[in-house]
Amino acid sequence: IVSVLCELCCKSKDMELGKLAAQGLSTAILVPAVRERTFEMLLSKLAPHVQSDKPSSIQHCALAVLGALAKREPTALGASRHALLTKLCNSALPSVDSDDAPMADKALPAPDVSARCVSQLLVIKLL
Known part of the structure; x- marks a missing residue:
């Protein structure tokens, strides 16, 4: 059952299922010894999806998985917890552009804005 749950956490595109x-x-x-190794493995597999620049269903699932783990088991994010949360916090904040392009040229299409909002909400829950 553990391997099936790990696979669902790492490969699912459904946020609620993950x-x-x-x-x-x-x-x-x-058991505690296996739990630590399992969480380390999950973090290593989820990290590339979590820090993606483009919000996606895989990123949403990865953020939901990390949020659920962190809520139930505060030590689940391991020693890299602070660095990971700092990166996620910085990625959730809007970037400051140095160019003077009109705001209309910077606007994202509605689906992209919606996906970014979901990602930001999940990052906030994880924090």
């Missing part, structure tokens, strides 16, 4: 799998992993089904 979150549910993470909640299952953070319960008493893992």
Whole structure:
């Protein structure tokens, strides 16, 4: 069951399914020694998706998984917790452009804005 839950956490594009799998992993089904290694493996596999520049369903699932793990098991993010949260916080904040292009040229299409808002909300929940 642990391998299935890990696979759902790492490969799912459904945010709710990934979150549910993470909640299952953070319960008493893992002994402490295995739990630590499992969380390290999940972090290594999810990190590239979490720090993606373009919001996507995979990024949303990865953020939901990390949020669920961090909520139920505060030590789940390991020693890199502070660095990861700092990167996520910085990526959620709007960037300051130095060019003088009109605002209309900088606007994102509605689906991209919606996806970015979901990502930012998940980062806030993780923090």
